[in-house]
Amino acid sequence: MSAGHGHGHGHGHGHGHGPARPGWRARLAHAVRPHSHDPADSLDAALEASAVGIRTLKISLAVLLATALAQAVVVAFTGSVALLADTVHNFSDALTAVPLWIAFLLGRRAPTRRFTYGFGRAEDLAGLFVVAMIALSAVVAGWQSIDRLLHPRTVEAPVAVAVAGLIGFVGNEAVAAYRIRTGRRIGSAALVADGHHARTDGFTSLAVLVGAVGVMLGVPAADPVVGLVITAMILVVLVGAARDVLGRLLDAVDPALTDAALRSLRAVEGVRGVEDLRLRWTGHRLRAEVAVLADPGLDLAAAHDLAHEAQHALLHGVPKLVAATVHVGPWVEGVAARDPHAGVAHHPTPAVLPGLTGA
The missing domain is CATH 1.20.1510.10 (Cation efflux protein transmembrane domain)
Structure with missing residues (x-):
């Protein structure tokens, strides 16, 4: 399950951009002036x-x-x-x-x-x-x-x-x-x-x-x-x-941005781990491609909602981010009965950042 919409980050809201939950004033402001996620x-x-x-x-x-x-x-x-x-x-x-x-x-x-x-x-x-x-x-x-x-x-x-x-x-x-x-x-x-x-x-x-x-x-x-x-x-x-x-x-980013993205994703309820994370500047705009792990029992709608929650958290937690593509995969304790990525295993895949998997 993937979701990949470019969201504007000029929300004009009152709360910060970290992973912490907003206070009552911010929630009230959000209700009066809701976030716009129109591309x-x-x-x-x-x-x-x-x-x-x-x-x-x-x-x-x-x-x-x-x-x-x-x-x-x-x-x-x-x-x-x-x-x-x-x-x-x-x-x-x-x-x-x-x-x-x-x-x-x-x-x-x-x-x-x-x-x-x-x-x-x-x-x-x-x-x-x-x-x-x-x-x-x-x-x-x-x-x-x-x-x-x-x-x-x-x-x-x-x-x-x-x-x-x-x-x-x-x-x-x-x-x-x-x-x-x-x-x-x-x-x-x-x-x-x-x-x-x-x-x-x-x-x-x-x-x-x-x-x-x-x-x-x-x-x-x-x-x-x-x-x-x-x-x-x-x-x-x-x-x-x-x-x-x-x-x-060469697609270099400040490691602090990578850390901010990881903190934001791991703070999302339902995200069991981060399997992959990519950040890239295109001029003065930052884009993200991430793969998160979730309960394998989620249905399609729930996985889609989780992907959007992860997007929302990234847009709040990573400055200058304008778009994020989120892939949701199953989190399996121990050895999985069926490899969820077996269908593409014969294709070469790029290395991922070490130590990502796990909440």
């Missing part, structure tokens, strides 16, 4: 999350472009390689909003007979572009810094350079906080990673201040040296961003 509500919630992500990208793109343009004007007059490295990185960071924007638009399209899960994975592919842009900015910044060490140039107006570095920090930090907050709220790893990228850019902009101060103190080499430091910091960001993006492409 259309799940689509509406997903579309709303995409719209929020697009709005965030629009605003952050405008802020970063204005920041980078202001820095570029100072570079043209001062010739600071440290500021140039930071400006190039800020431009690249601004441009990463474009593929993410396109990915959010694609993710809003309905599933088709060819793309039955929809187009949410476009968001993860856009993350690859983000990683590529970070790598490119590291190469450009490093090359410019080494070239300036080999061919020194006088940095003019170091005070203006310092001010431009401060502008870069303020602009990037504002964008970072906005992207991270929105990304966490809608469950977009790509947007969160891009926010952390912007935050690191802000700190590298502060490093430009150090180079400018070094020039004012009579140490011209401080400028390209700081450019190399910025390059190293970009490489650190590159490693973290690549790990997160590739993890999503």
Whole structure:
């Protein structure tokens, strides 16, 4: 017995999302404003999350472009390689909003007979572009810094350079906080990673201040040296961003989500054990496929009801979950007289998580 409906999780209810039973206030609110389990509500919630992500990208793109343009004007007059490295990185960071924007638009399209899960994975592919842009900015910044060490140039107006570095920090930090907050709220790893990228850019902009101060103190080499430091910091960001993006492409999830799903399922009355559990992100939407064990004496209607109770528990207990497919199998103490899975035993099956079976 399986049940697999995509449920919207924007219930607007008053109780928490853990496995515990709701209190009397929550039950009263539920009676007045019952949960909606129409698949259309799940689509509406997903579309709303995409719209929020697009709005965030629009605003952050405008802020970063204005920041980078202001820095570029100072570079043209001062010739600071440290500021140039930071400006190039800020431009690249601004441009990463474009593929993410396109990915959010694609993710809003309905599933088709060819793309039955929809187009949410476009968001993860856009993350690859983000990683590529970070790598490119590291190469450009490093090359410019080494070239300036080999061919020194006088940095003019170091005070203006310092001010431009401060502008870069303020602009990037504002964008970072906005992207991270929105990304966490809608469950977009790509947007969160891009926010952390912007935050690191802000700190590298502060490093430009150090180079400018070094020039004012009579140490011209401080400028390209700081450019190399910025390059190293970009490489650190590159490693973290690549790990997160590739993890999503390999269906990695936070183990805390897996634990939350198990707690929710095991708290459902009638669930004797969890036989299998799969969680997968498709962009900023989380989906689940689970197999639970129940009393073999249940009739079809009771097994169907139990599957829906398990779905309901998952939607409450696992953040950002929009759909769950639940298979109900028989729980047999000891050795079963008949293997309930004998009909498909000759087909290869993927390994399951260890230690799942049992309540």
